[in-house]
Amino acid sequence: MTRLTTLLRLSALGAALTGLAHLLVPNLLVRSAEVGYDRVLAVDFEPRENTTRRVRLLGCLAFFVAVALWKGAGALDD
16 A cells, blocks of 8 residues: 555545534534634624535535545555
8 A cells, every 4th residue: 555545545534524524513513613713713604594504515525525535545556
């Protein structure tokens, strides 16, 4: 296994975990963004009507990226 393969597999794992978090606890992530924007950037963050749905969509996209990275690592192994 090369360094690049290892890096791609670790990136895939990270993307999968990120996707899982976005799918399982989207409201916690939105609340964290609210607090972060308020304290760090000193601006108001106003979640919109479909914010939770959009966060979950990002989770799905992260899973697609994870699959692509994993397959890319597998192609390098061949």
